[in-house]
Amino acid sequence: MSETREVVVRESGWLKVLRLVGVPFISVLLAMAVGSVIIAVTGGDPVAAFAALLQGAFGGPVQIGETILRTTPLIFTGLAVAFGFRANLFNIGAEGQLAMGALAAAWFGLLLAGLPTGLAIPLVMLGGALFGAAWAFVPALLKARVGAHEVITTMMFSWIALYLVSWIVTGPLSDKSGIPETPMLSSSVWLVTFDKFIAGIPPVRAHLGFIIALAAAAVVWWVLSRTTLGYSVRAVGFNPQAAENGGISIAWTTIWALCISGALAGLAGASEVLGVQHRLFDQVSTSSGFGFTGIAVALLAKNNPTGVVFAALLFGALAAGSGNMQLEANISPQIINIIQGLIIFFVAADSIVTWFIKRRQRLALESKVVADAE
Amino acid sequence: MSVLALREITKTFPGVVANERVSMSLDAGEIVALLGENGAGKSTLMNVAYGLLAADSGEVLVDGEPVRIRSPRDAIAVGIGMVHQHFMLVQPFTVTENIVLGQEPGRFGVIDFAEARKRVREISERNGLEVDPDARIADLSVGMQQRVEILKALYRGARILILDEPTAVLTPQEVRELFEVLRALVDSGLAIVLITHKLDEVMLAADRVIVMRDGRVVGETTPSVTDERGLARLMVGRDVVLRVERGSPHPGDVLLEVDDLVVDDERGLQAVRGVGLKVRGGEIVGIAGVDGNGQRELVEAIVGLRRPKSGRISLKGREITHAPVRETIAAGVSHVPEDRQRRGLVLQFDLAENLILGDHARPPVATFGVVHRKVVEDIAERRIRDYDVRTPSWRVLAGNLSGGNQQKLVLARELGRDPELLVTAQPTRGLDVGAIEFVHRRILAERDEGKAVLMVSMELDEVMALSDRILVMYRGEFVAEFAAGEADAERIGLFMTGGTTREAEAAVAGGGAG
Numbered sequence: 031m032s033e034t035r036e037v038v039v040r041e042s043g044w045l046k047v048l049r050l051v052g053v054p055f056i057s058v059l060l061a062m063a064v065g066s067v068i069i070a071v072t073g074g075d076p077v078a079a080f081a082a083l084l085q086g087a088f089g090g091p092v093q094i095g096e097t098i099l100r101t102t103p104l105i106f107t108g109l110a111v112a113f114g115f116r117a118n119l120f121n122i123g124a125e126g127q128l129a130m131g132a133l134a135a136a137w138f139g140l141l142l143a144g145l146p147t148g149l150a151i152p153l154v155m156l157g158g159a160l161f162g163a164a165w166a167f168v169p170a171l172l173k174a175r176v177g178a179h180e181v182i183t184t185m186m187f188s189w190i191a192l193y194l195v196s197w198i199v200t201g202p203l204s205d206k207s208g209i210p211e212t213p214m215l216s217s218s219v220w221l222v223t224f225d226k227f228i229a230g231i232p233p234v235r236a237h238l239g240f241i242i243a244l245a246a247a248a249v250v251w252w253v254l255s256r257t258t259l260g261y262s263v264r265a266v267g268f269n270p271q272a273a274e275n276g277g278i279s280i281a282w283t284t285i286w287a288l289c290i291s292g293a294l295a296g297l298a299g300a301s302e303v304l305g306v307q308h309r310l311f312d313q314v315s316t317s318s319g320f321g322f323t324g325i326a327v328a329l330l331a332k333n334n335p336t337g338v339v340f341a342a343l344l345f346g347a348l349a350a351g352s353g354n355m356q357l358e359a360n361i362s363p364q365i366i367n368i369i370q371g372l373i374i375f376f377v378a379a380d381s382i383v384t385w386f387i388k389r390r391q392r393l394a395l396e397s398k399v400v401a402d403a404e
Numbered sequence: 405m406s407v408l409a410l411r412e413i414t415k416t417f418p419g420v421v422a423n424e425r426v427s428m429s430l431d432a433g434e435i436v437a438l439l440g441e442n443g444a445g446k447s448t449l450m451n452v453a454y455g456l457l458a459a460d461s462g463e464v465l466v467d468g469e470p471v472r473i474r475s476p477r478d479a480i481a482v483g484i485g486m487v488h489q490h491f492m493l494v495q496p497f498t499v500t501e502n503i504v505l506g507q508e509p510g511r512f513g514v515i516d517f518a519e520a521r522k523r524v525r526e527i528s529e530r531n532g533l534e535v536d537p538d539a540r541i542a543d544l545s546v547g548m549q550q551r552v553e554i555l556k557a558l559y560r561g562a563r564i565l566i567l568d569e570p571t572a573v574l575t576p577q578e579v580r581e582l583f584e585v586l587r588a589l590v591d592s593g594l595a596i597v598l599i600t601h602k603l604d605e606v607m608l609a610a611d612r613v614i615v616m617r618d619g620r621v622v623g624e625t626t627p628s629v630t631d632e633r634g635l636a637r638l639m640v641g642r643d644v645v646l647r648v649e650r651g652s653p654h655p656g657d658v659l660l661e662v663d664d665l666v667v668d669d670e671r672g673l674q675a676v677r678g679v680g681l682k683v684r685g686g687e688i689v690g691i692a693g694v695d696g697n698g699q700r701e702l703v704e705a706i707v708g709l710r711r712p713k714s715g716r717i718s719l720k721g722r723e724i725t726h727a728p729v730r731e732t733i734a735a736g737v738s739h740v741p742e743d744r745q746r747r748g749l750v751l752q753f754d755l756a757e758n759l760i761l762g763d764h765a766r767p768p769v770a771t772f773g774v775v776h777r778k779v780v781e782d783i784a785e786r787r788i789r790d791y792d793v794r795t796p797s798w799r800v801l802a803g804n805l806s807g808g809n810q811q812k813l814v815l816a817r818e819l820g821r822d823p824e825l826l827v828t829a830q831p832t833r834g835l836d837v838g839a840i841e842f843v844h845r846r847i848l849a850e851r852d853e854g855k856a857v858l859m860v861s862m863e864l865d866e867v868m869a870l871s872d873r874i875l876v877m878y879r880g881e882f883v884a885e886f887a888a889g890e891a892d893a894e895r896i897g898l899f900m901t902g903g904t905t906r907e908a909e910a911a912v913a914g915g916g917a918g
Contacts, residue, residue, distance in 0.1 A: 258765045258773045265761065268752040274709060275739060275747045276761035277730035 054330050054337070057376035058344065065369040069361060079359040083366075086354025087347035093354075095224060095234025099306065101346030102236070103128070105243035106298030107324025108331060108338040109250050110162075110291045114180075115333045116254060117287035118267040119173070121166065123184025124295035125321025126191030129313040130165040131158035131296025133195050135303035136212045136310035137203060143216035150219045155242070155300050162296015163289040165191055170288035174281035180288065188321070195313040203310070210312035221305035239301035244339065246297060251335040253290075263287045295321060326374045345370065405468045407432050407595045408453065408484070408564045413462035415448055422448040424619045425462070430564065435586060435596045437610035439603075439639055441836030442807055445619040446599045450566045454486040455479040466564075485557025486566040489573075491549050495542040499535055500524050503556045527558050532588050546695075547578035551585070565589065566597045571605055575694050576864055576897040583609045601639070601836055603632040604865075615639050636837055644837050648844045651852065653872040656685035657720075659856035660706070660825050665715030667701040675701035677880035678715065683825065683856040688847065690871030691860045694900050698880035699860045700742070703829050706858070707739040708732040719825060733762050736824030740814050740831055742860070744807075748814040751803030755795060756784035758802045759817045783820075791816035792842070808839030815846055826850050829860040844870060864893050864900075878902050 066076035087097045107124045114121035121127075134157040142150045169183035196210065205213035221238040225231050254260035265273035266283045274280055298320055303310055323345055330344070331337030352366035406429035415423040422445045430436050438446045451457040453464055455473040463470050466482045473479050476486070493502050500521045509523075510516035524537040533551045541549060550570060557565055567586075571579045586609065590596055600606060606613050607627045615623040615638040623638040636644045660683040667676035675698040683689045693699055704710035706717055708729040717725045719735050727735065741747035749758050760780055763769045768779050784798035793812045795805060802813060811831070818826065831847065832840040847870060851857050861867045867874055874891050876884040876899040884899040 256775055256777070258770045258775060261757070261760075261764050261775060265750050265753070265764075269746070269750045271747050272750045272761065275707075275729060275741060276764070277708075277728070277733050278764075279728070279730070 051337075054332065054341070054377060057330070058373055060376045061369050061372035064372050065365060068368060069365060074359060074361045074365075079355050079361045079365070082355045082358035082361070083348070083351035085351070085358065087351035089354075091231040092234055093350065095231075095236040097343070097347045097350040098224075098236035098240050099234075099346075100349045101342045102240045102243050102305070103298040103302055103318065103320040104323055104327050104342035104345050105240075105247060105339055106294050106301060107320045108327030108342050109243075109246055109335060110294035110298070110321075111324045111328035112331060112333040112335065112338055113250060113254075113263075113294060114287060114291040115328055116267045117263045117283060118270070119284065119288055119291070120181050121184050121288060121291045121295070122181050122325065123166070123169070123186075123188035123191075123321070124291070124298075124324050125317065125319070126184070126188030127162040127165045127292040127295035128299040128302075128318070128321050129188075129191045129195045130161040131299030132303045132310050132313070133191075133198060133299070134158045134161035134296065135300035136215070139215040139219045139304065140203070140213065143218055145218075147218050151221065151304065154219055154304060155297060158296045158300025158303075159293040160296070162299065163293040165296070166288045166292025167285070170285040170292075173288065174284045184288075192313045192317065195310065196315075199310055199312050205309075210315075212310045215304070215308050217308075219304055220308055221301065223305075235306065237301075237305035239305040242297070242301060243342075246294060247335045247339050250294070254335070259283075259286060295324070298324075323370075326370065326377075329374060329377050344373075406430055406465070407467060408597075409465040409468075410449065410453060411463045411465065413449060413452055413464075414460045415445075415452055415457060416460055421619050423452070423459070426616070426619070426621055427462075428614050428621065430595045430597060432563070432593050432595050433590050434611040435590055435598055435609055437598045437600055437606040437613045438616065439600060439606055439613055439635060440616035441601055441639060441838070442834065443836075444616040444639075446616050447568055448619075449616070450486065450568065450597060450599055453479070454484055454566060480560045480562070483561055483563040484566065485560060485562025485564065487550065487553040487557060487568065487570060489569045491553055493541045493549060493552060495540075497541060498537070499539050499541065499544075499552050499555070500537040502541060502552060503537075503559050507560060524555065524559065528555055531555075531558065531592070532585060545578075546573045547575070547581070550574070550582065554585070554589075563593070564595045564597070566599070568599045569601070570598065571600070571602065573695070575900055576893055577901060579605070603635050603639075603837075606635060607632060617641055640836075640838055644841060647869050648841060648848060650848060650870070653687050653851065654854075655687040655872070656854055658682045659685050659720055660858060661716075661718045661721075662702075662706065663716045665702070665705060665717065666713040667698070667705045667710060668713055669701055674713075675880055676705065676712075679877075679880070679882055681858075681875060681882070683858050685824075685854045685856050686851055687872045688851050688857040688859060688870050690867035690874045691858070691877050692864055692867045692874055692896050692900060693860075693862070693877035695862050697877050697900075699829065699877055701880075702877075703739070703741075703827055703858075703860055706732075707737055707827055729762075730765070733821070734766075738818035738821055738823035738826050740811075740818050740826065740828035742829035742833060744810050744814050749802045749810060752801060754801055755788060755793065755798040755805075755813060756780050758813055759784050759787050759798075759820075761817065763821065787816040787820045788813075790820065791846075808835050808842075811835060811839060811843060815843065819846060819850060823855065825856045825858065827858045830862060831859065832861075832863070832866060864896060868893065868896075876900055 069076045069079050086093055088094055107128060110124045111121055135154050138154045138157040142153055165187060166184065169180050169187055172178035172183050173180050199210045199212055203212045205211060223234055224236045225233045254264065262273065262278045262283045265276065265278055266280055270280050327338055327341045327345055330341040348366050348370060352363040355361045356363050409429040411427050412425045413423050414425055426449055440446045448457060452459045455475045455478050458474065464473055465471065471482050500517065503524050504520045508515040509519050521537045528535045533555055535548065535551050535555055541552065570582060574582060586596055598610060610627055613625050613627065613635065614621055615635065617639060662679065662681045664678045664680055665676055666674060666678050669675040679702065681689065691699055701710060705712045708727050708731065712725060716723060719737060722735065724732055724735055745751060750761065760769050760783065764775065769775060788795060788798060791812045793809050793816060795809065802810060805813065832843050835843065847857060859870060868891055872888050874886040874896065875882045876896055878900060
């Protein structure tokens with residue numbers, strides 16, 4: 031065999047961690063730094079602002095509950111987008127699949143109100159997932175059969191979903207109050223809030239949906255890393271030609287991946303309806319934006335399910351703390367949107383950050399080579 | 405005085421020393437072969453000379469004067485030109501348009517094409533390149549496109565010409581013609597560096613050989629005082645078998661049978677036009693031909709990647725004409741594709757994940773859709789050991805392996821499955837001598853175990869070295885068939901480029917007489 035020196039790049043443990051966590055982390059720091067400059071330039075006090083933000087997000091049980099509340103749907107939509115990305119599919123229509131999941135929850139919630147809670151809730155959640163998946167199925171089929179780009183089709187389907195829900199809450203499922211909303215669901219299908227089972231905390235809005243979201247993250251991780259389906263999804267995402275050569279059907283994998291992505295987004299909608307609103311509102315005028323923030327979450331998490339949980343927590347905390355930032359430090363909550371935008375910008379521009387890391391690595395290596403030589 | 409001298413060039417990449425204090429010189433009127441295995445540092449060295457890479461230390465001298473070359477622009481300014489393995493030509497443009505690109509003659513933004521065409525024609529004729537200045541690049545053969553690249557360098561005033569693996573894409577005839585052109589160029593005073601890892605080319609074309617290994621110059625010699633074996637020893641650092649021993653075949657039953665197969669390419673044009681072939685167990689059938697004559701489509705149809713238009717494919721009597729890859733794998737077809745990085749491997753997967761591709765959905769690797777990690781790891785460790793994949797562990801990503809080890813990984817997966825039929829295209833493309841020997845041994849071992857092997861290769865040497873029968877493919881059809889003993893490169897080469905039997909006979913007779 032060849033005596034040529036093998037160049038095998040072995041990633042040491044901390045380097046891998048740095049690559050996975052370091053870049054997003056630095057991106058967040060950079061975004062905060064630029065955000066601080068903006069706050070300072072507009073006459074605010076960055077230190078006070080971030081202190082108020084932290085206080086608003088983690089200052090006590092109620093604040094933490096609020097952060098968890100806002101984190102929950104972002105875990106679902108983050109997972110949804112991330113799962114699509116793993117198959118190299120950009121599900122930009124999670125918003126619409128979420129709306130369909132919410133619709134299913136409201137509808138089945140009304141229908142199944144008579145069943146015992148332990149049976150009704152899983153069924154309603156399942157309905158949400160199925161509606162979300164169904165809404166992703168047509169774009170998936172179009173992609174698999176004729177190559178129609180999913181960015182266009184999922185987006186268009188998203189609008190159809192939002193207006194469909196709009197019509198349903200004013201028509202078939204309207205509670206006839208004149209407000210575009212469905213009747214309130216029976217509390218037997220509500221996802222209970224944490225204060226109901228954690229003794230000694232004040233009433234919080236965080237609900238069981240968070241636990242379901244964490245479970246979903248675990249399941250997604252397991253599917254991706256331990257099943258034939260997850261293997262196929264990753265293979266197609268990385269290199270469809272090699273996947274095809276290994277007997278993997280690109281078409282079927284595409285359909286599965288996009289439908290699972292839709293199902294996860296549908297769960298987000300169902301969880302919001304059962305856990306927060308307890309009814310379905312018009313989605314056009316009160317669109318949550320969770321589907322779109324999910325894209326940012328997936329990007330920041332580098333499509334890693336564990337990362338999704340933490341990225342969602344970050345965005346959840348930013349959202350939860352922004353109100354307090356306005357109250358305490360008199361900073362416009364729009365600053366939070368700017369910081370979110372900056373995070374996405376810096377994550378997307380992570381080649382810059384990666385470049386810095388690589389450069390440092392090389393410098394370290396060179397100094398090591400020199401040291402070894404001396 | 406040397407026209408080009410490199411002194412003590414050192415270039416490191418993160419984790420590798422690509423060039424370690426390398427010195428060499430080049431005189432006008434000579435062809436110097438820079439010989440070495442992949443990763444020996446030849447291309448790195450020449451990229452430094454051409455300004456594509458910046459050396460960490462060392463200097464470049466042109467005509468004895470130190471020069472600073474920070475970009476190809478600087479290199480061209482001092483008379484250094486380079487022809488890369490992958491041509492950098494604009495396909496829809498004409499030859500002239502390509503050549504003047506970036507150096508258009510004329511004023512005020514108006515290009516003087518008449519002047520440009522005249523100069524191109526003049527340089528082409530003076531050097532015997534025979535390039536039509538008005539031809540579109542897309543219409544030219546690969547060999548001609550290469551000449552356009554050479555012409556481009558000459559147009560820019562190159563006195564020193566570097567060619568990076570120029571013969572990789574050429575037919576035997578084109579190789580011979582290229583060497584004639586190069587000889588004429590050095591006779592007119594040019595200096596040429598030929599980067600290569602092919603020993604026969606060195607013997608044929610070079611005046612002097614500089615051998616590199618592991619980033620260092622390990623020897624310098626001339627073809628007149630050495631032979632291929634000696635060069636190989638220098639290059640690899642030990643004795644190598646250049647042509648593996650091949651026992652006589654023991655053909656068994658027909659395993660693969662292809663009848664009247666028609667296959668279209670992506671554009672819907674007929675790429676395979678009604679071919680038939682049989683491969684027996686214990687037999688290697690080699691398909692020779694110039695790239696793009698339907699070989700790829702034929703292979704893809706057999707392994708199930710492409711649906712044939714008509715015809716029939718069967719394995720052990722069972723029809724697999726329209727079977728998708730999943731089913732052909734189950735039926736006993738293994739495929740070592742021509743492009744291991746695009747078709748063969750998922751570079752972002754670790755070695756274990758790559759080793760189960762194709763088996764990932766069935767026992768023992770997976771049951772009920774759940775992949776069994778322990779089984780995967782066992783398989784990975786066994787295959788890596790059996791196929792001598794050099795790696796610290798299966799956790800390494802496939803993209804981090806060298807080309808030779810990547811190919812071993814593909815072989816480990818495809819042969820480890822114990823197939824009935826091995827279909828392979830270009831099994832040693834881009835590999836160094838040591839790895840080629842390994843791959844050839846493995847393919848022969850499959851044959852000796854009674855497997856059927858169908859091998860497509862653009863490397864005529866390879867087809868001739870391994871095949872028990874040789875089919876020549878031209879424009880989607882088999883135009884000639886040879887038994888192992890009766891094939892000679894000259895005749896096969898003619899068939900490859902569309903020659904007829906009569907021309908082939910004449911060429912051999914003429915070659916013998918001349």
